[in-house]
Amino acid sequence: MPLGQELAPHLPFLRRYARALTGNQKEGDTYVRATLEAIVAAPEDFPRDVDPRLGLYRTFQAIWQSASVDTGVDGGQDNSPTEAIAQARLARITPRSRQALLLTAMEGFTTEDTAYLIGVTPAEVDALVAEALAEIERQTQAEVLIIEDEPIIAMDLETIVRDLGHGVTGVAVTRDEAVAQAMARRPGLVLADIQLADDSSGIDAVKDILAQFDVPVIFITAFPERLLTGERPEPTFLITKPFQRSTVKAAISQALFFDGATVPA
Template sequence: MSLGQDLAPHLPFLRRYARALTGSQAHGDAFVRATLEAIVAAPDDFPRDVDPRLGLYRTFHAIWSSANIEENVDGDDVDDTHEGIAKARLARITPLSRQALLLTAMEGFTPEDAGYLIGAEANEVDSLVAEALSEIERQTHAEVLIIEDEPIIAMDIETIVRDLGHEVVGVAVTREEAVSQALARRPGLVLADIQLADDSSGIDAVKDILAEFQVPVIFITAFPERLLTGERPEPTFLITKPFQRSTVKAAIAQALFFDTATVPAG
């Protein structure tokens, strides 16, 4: 099997990670493109002594570490207010901590593998993850709308959200309910399932909401690869079903990290 065939199944998930790390589909996808270009240009440099997925993320991290993350990738425009708030939070939590959190909680790497990717020992990764969660949870607070038609899943998400110190302003099970509740409460974060109770789409509900006001959105789906092609406007933050509580916590923390409307807690 060729290297390209080995890497293809892992590309959607690298896109997820890159988008979450940068807080932007455009910026994240640009780093993924740069990673693939580097592999094509020098295939002999690709790490062959590890699993292909690990090698792919390792190459991505080499690109990420060498880039100036304060500069735009591919000339994309970044809103000054959005960038300013992200920079202010970056001053209080190191990028390495955020990387460790996302690699373990969202991407499912072991502390050992995450350490390989970021150049740290496994015990250091554990400390970095704890530091990231503590700092981000302390910095952010939001009112959250949950769009989910499975009662048990909705209750679980609601518990996680409240445990993080956020307020749940509503739980909607249809597109119409979601839009109505969003317009009534204007939440600071939306957690949206893809398939809703009346066969309507959570994606359409979110499009309706975003047409009225801007709000960070985390999509929840059992088929993430369908929304991570890089070929059209797609979610920046995505959780895969079935999910771990730590994954939801990491996604919420990261989405709010880049949100200009979120205010410091306390």
Template sequence: MSLGQQLAPHLPFLRRYGRALTGSQSEGDRYVRAALEAIVAAPEEFPRDVDPRLGLYRTFQAIWSSTHPAEDAAREEASGDQEAIARARLARIAPLSRQALLLTAMEGFTNEDTAYLIDTSEEEVESLVAEALREIEAQTRSRVMIIEDEPLIAMDLETIVRDLGHDVTGVAVTRDEAVALAMEDRPGLVLADIQLADDSSGIDAVKDILAEFNVPVIFITAFPERLLTGERPEPTFLITKPFQRSTVKAAISQALFFDQSTVPTI
């Protein structure tokens, strides 16, 4: 099997990681393309002593670490541009902390694998994850709407949201309910399942809501690769079912980082 064939199944998930890390479809995909170009240009340098997925993420990490700007954070935040604000916020947290959180909580890597990916120890990974959660939770507070037709999952999501210090505006189980609830009480974040109770679509509900006002959205699906096809539109934030509570917490924290309404007054 060629290297390309070995890496292909992992690309949708690397794209998810890149987008979560940058908060942008275009920016996340740009880093993924850069990693793939580096592999094509020097295939002999690709790590062959580890699982292909680890090698792929390791290459991505090298690209990110070498190009991610950390300076001028204050100036960027003062500019008022949404992506500049996000970069400024992210710069307040050590990049390794942010990466450790997403690699473990969202991408499902073990502490051992994460330590390999970011060149540190397993003990340091634990410390970095705890640090990132403290910093992120201290900077983001919002009101969250949940679109989910499974009562137990909805209750679990509501508990997670409240544990993070956010309020829940309500739970909708159909497209029409979701739109009505959003119009009645505008949320600062939406958690949306894909398949809803009346066979309507959470994607359609989100499109209707976004036609009225901008709000960050996290989609919840058992098949994230089906939403990362390379066609537009695609979601920036995805949670895979069945999910871990830590995954939801990481995704919520990252999504709110890129919401201008939660930026503190300067």
């Protein structure tokens, strides 16, 4: 089978990882395109001694790790706006500990595979994940709006959110209810299902909310491939149903990580 056909089924999920890693759809998808361009330019360099998905992520990691950050700072003690912007951009770079957490908790790689992907030992992966989890424990608490029409799933999400130390502003089951609750009590994070009780859309609910104020959003869907095409504006953070507790935890912490490292205008 041609290499392109082997890699195609894994591209949506690489986009999910790249977007979570960068906190931005456009930037994440750009890294994915750069990965594919590197593979096309030098197919003989693609690691063929491992599973195609593992080789794809390994190539992506090489692109990610080699990408330089242009801070525009000469190393001096510059307190200018340029320095502030540079430092904010540096703060938005996902550290290796969070890469390890995303690869294991969100992408489902084993400790051994993750070690291969980021170039460390399995023991170091365990230490990095523990470091990321410790950082999450220190993370600022947020008030979360849950938009989910399935009661059991909504209860599960609410339990996870509260166990992480966050509050819940409410649970909405329709678009109109979600918008009303957001306006009544502004959340610091939104968890939104795609398909809601009255056949309304969680995406439309979020669009209505974002028209009023900015807030990080995590979408939840049983069909992630439909929102990971890279062909149109799509979610930055996406959780696949059925989800694991660790996946939700990683997604929430990463969304709040970027929300707390906003680049000044």
